[in-house]
Amino acid sequence: MAILDQILQIGFFAAMIRLAVPLLLGTLGEMFSERAGILNLGIEGIITLSAIAGFLVAYQTGNLWLAVLASALVGMVLGLVTGVLVVTLGLDQTVAGLGMTITCTGLAYFIYKLVFGAGGTPPSIEPFKTIALPFLSDIPFVGPVLFDQYALSYLAFILVPLTAFYLRHTPGGLSLRTAGENPLTAASAGVSVAKTRYKALMISGALMGLAGAFLNLAVFNSFSLGLVAGRGWICLALVVLGRWRPLPCALAALLFGGVEALQLRLQSSGFIDIPYPVFLMMPFLITLIAMMMVSRRVHAPAALLKPFHKEER
Amino acid sequence: MRFSLEPRVSAPIWLNLALPVAAVAASMILCGGLIALAGANPVSAYAIMLKSALGGRNQIAETLVKAAPMILTGLAAVVAFRAKFWNIGAEGQLLAGAMAAVFIGTQPGLPTWSLVPLMLLASIAAGALCAAVPALLKQELKVDETICTLLLNFIILYAMMALLSGPWKDPVSGWADSPNIRMDAEFPILLHRTRLHLGILLAAVAAAAVWILFKKTTLGFGIDAVGENPRAAMHAGLNVKRLILVAAMTSGALAGLAGAGEVGGVQYQVLASISQGYGYSGLVVATLARLHPAGVIPAAVFLAAITVGADEMSRQTGVPVYLADVIQGIALLCMLIALIFIRYRVRIRVRAAA
Numbered sequence: 240m241a242i243l244d245q246i247l248q249i250g251f252f253a254a255m256i257r258l259a260v261p262l263l264l265g266t267l268g269e270m271f272s273e274r275a276g277i278l279n280l281g282i283e284g285i286i287t288l289s290a291i292a293g294f295l296v297a298y299q300t301g302n303l304w305l306a307v308l309a310s311a312l313v314g315m316v317l318g319l320v321t322g323v324l325v326v327t328l329g330l331d332q333t334v335a336g337l338g339m340t341i342t343c344t345g346l347a348y349f350i351y352k353l354v355f356g357a358g359g360t361p362p363s364i365e366p367f368k369t370i371a372l373p374f375l376s377d378i379p380f381v382g383p384v385l386f387d388q389y390a391l392s393y394l395a396f397i398l399v400p401l402t403a404f405y406l407r408h409t410p411g412g413l414s415l416r417t418a419g420e421n422p423l424t425a426a427s428a429g430v431s432v433a434k435t436r437y438k439a440l441m442i443s444g445a446l447m448g449l450a451g452a453f454l455n456l457a458v459f460n461s462f463s464l465g466l467v468a469g470r471g472w473i474c475l476a477l478v479v480l481g482r483w484r485p486l487p488c489a490l491a492a493l494l495f496g497g498v499e500a501l502q503l504r505l506q507s508s509g510f511i512d513i514p515y516p517v518f519l520m521m522p523f524l525i526t527l528i529a530m531m532m533v534s535r536r537v538h539a540p541a542a543l544l545k546p547f548h549k550e551e552r
Numbered sequence: 553m554r555f556s557l558e559p560r561v562s563a564p565i566w567l568n569l570a571l572p573v574a575a576v577a578a579s580m581i582l583c584g585g586l587i588a589l590a591g592a593n594p595v596s597a598y599a600i601m602l603k604s605a606l607g608g609r610n611q612i613a614e615t616l617v618k619a620a621p622m623i624l625t626g627l628a629a630v631v632a633f634r635a636k637f638w639n640i641g642a643e644g645q646l647l648a649g650a651m652a653a654v655f656i657g658t659q660p661g662l663p664t665w666s667l668v669p670l671m672l673l674a675s676i677a678a679g680a681l682c683a684a685v686p687a688l689l690k691q692e693l694k695v696d697e698t699i700c701t702l703l704l705n706f707i708i709l710y711a712m713m714a715l716l717s718g719p720w721k722d723p724v725s726g727w728a729d730s731p732n733i734r735m736d737a738e739f740p741i742l743l744h745r746t747r748l749h750l751g752i753l754l755a756a757v758a759a760a761a762v763w764i765l766f767k768k769t770t771l772g773f774g775i776d777a778v779g780e781n782p783r784a785a786m787h788a789g790l791n792v793k794r795l796i797l798v799a800a801m802t803s804g805a806l807a808g809l810a811g812a813g814e815v816g817g818v819q820y821q822v823l824a825s826i827s828q829g830y831g832y833s834g835l836v837v838a839t840l841a842r843l844h845p846a847g848v849i850p851a852a853v854f855l856a857a858i859t860v861g862a863d864e865m866s867r868q869t870g871v872p873v874y875l876a877d878v879i880q881g882i883a884l885l886c887m888l889i890a891l892i893f894i895r896y897r898v899r900i901r902v903r904a905a906a
Binding site for chain 1: 586590638689696698699700704706707712714715718839876877881882885
């Protein structure tokens with residue numbers, strides 16, 4: 240019994256990390272654009288459309304890494320499109336972002352139905368396998384939880400300190416932060432606010448693309464219409480909970496990976512006799528409660544949602 | 553040669569009417585590429601859409617049936633957005649309204665005459681309450697209302713599904729849909745031998761009411777003032793918090809009413825698929841209407857026609873029905889871009905070579 244408990248726990252924590260990865264990638268992506276002053280509300284749609292792009296490539300070629308690349312590229316292009324709308328044209332970020340989500344989600348479903356038709360069994364691919372790191376994965380408990388993950392998971396977690404370093408210690412990071420806090424200062428220091436914001440949006444889109452790739456190449460082995468299921472919106476909240484900083488954002492993502500793992504476990508355990516949608520609701524409800532607890536104490540980047548025009552200097 | 557944008561004080565009226573049409577046309581031209589990609593002829597596909605959405609008495613009735621919830625969610629977005637309160641929660645508020653309508657509509661003890669009015673009132677109250685939550689959370693705890701309403705959409709959806717697979721589950725068949733409302737709770741049909749029900753009239757009345765609200769009342773004026781500049785509104789002695797709460801609740805009430813229409817006029821029960829994204833379509837409708845209550849009606853009828861038309865077009869040509877969603881999304885983006893031309897005039901300057 241004790242052994243069974245232990246296996247269950249290892250399984251639970253490994254699942255928590257696996258489910259945290261898409262949230263982490265999406266959250267880091269959203270954080271990138273928000274730190275530059277752009278709310279990327281296209282997130283839900285960008286993840287969905289880049290997920291189907293990756294899935295199609297994997298389905299056609301069988302090459303998973305090519306699929307990951309395709310997802311990241313599609314995400315990056317969508318970030319670029321968002322840039323045209325909200326940076327160059329200065330459109331309202333909330334409505335334009337939702338427009339991106341409606342368009343991209345519709346397009347993803349359109350493509351899925353076009354390629355795979357309506358009925359029959361949903362198409363699937365041979366998904367990524369976990370890679371057990373030599374020696375490290377032999378450490379009891381910690382090994383199987385942390386060091387027997389997918390290559391993309393390792394990449395996602397390595398990105399956290401890299402992002403933190405980039406934002407804090409590089410000239411590019413400084414321009415990005417200044418564009419989000421005080422674009423006027425950035426512009427008078429000779430930094431192109433528009434270019435900086437474009438760059439941030441493209442990185443943002445690429446990370447969201449990776450989140451999409453991970454969802455249907457590792458977590459699940461197929462694309463389905465409910466694949467993303469509001470995870471993008473949860474990422475938006477996680478950026479707030481993580482106070483727009485990489486490390487706290489990563490912790491928030493881990494925490495909610497845990498919530499999702501717990502939700503799935505409770506759902507399948509049949510232990511508590513309540514309708515299953517209650518479990519599906521859990522991550523959203525807990526996210527909202529967490530937002531209620533922290534929102535008073537956090538501060539968004541000062542120039543978030545504000546378009547910047549050089550002429551208005 | 554150089555293009556530049558110059559702000560203008562007022563736009564000519566024809567531009568106000570032409571831009572939404574141009575935005576939708578641009579979107580349909582762009583989506584023609586998708587139809588071609590799917591192996592169909594765009595022109596004939598659009599012809600099928602037009603014919604099956606507006607080509608006859610029954611077709612027009614079906615389009616109006618779909619337009620009713622879109623008018624209401626469009627109005628919901630208009631009221632909230634004019635106060636700059638980003639209520640993206642019309643989807644959830646609609647579901648709450650639908651649940652409230654079923655709750656009332658299935659009560660055996662209520663007198664027959666009271667069923668429909670009580671259903672409407674209950675759905676209005678449910679929608680308003682659901683929209684009060686993000687408004688109060690914003691004011692008291694500084695929770696961002698965009699994120700809050702997006703999360704609430706999922707919370708309400710799963711709450712509804714829990715009801716459907718729990719207390720409301722059909723004990724015999726095990727289907728996940730609610731019991732049917734009483735026959736007397738069904739909305740009257742306006743046009744014989746069609747599905748056109750009371751909902752479209754309610755939507756039109758609501759549009760008129762919102763128009764009067766903003767045109768004639770101090771409340772509407774206050775909401776506009778808050779949206780324009782909350783600080784100035786506060787200094788002018790307006791109760792900004794209360795106005796935002798009222799705008800949010802009015803917005804939610806309108807979305808909730810859309811839910812009653814779907815229950816009372818179309819489904820007679822709650823199903824998991826009761827809203828086909830009407831809450832999100834409302835955002836598109838409101839933007840195409842430039843947040844004007846009168847513009848909401850043609851915008852909603854247009855989007856409804858696309859939705860109804862896409863169904864039949866998909867059946868005949870095999871082009872996926874999701875084309876309708878893409879048209880809506882791109883139309884929204886095109887309209888936002890088109891709005892630049894209302895605020896600015898494009899000047900073309902030819903510069904002498906330096």
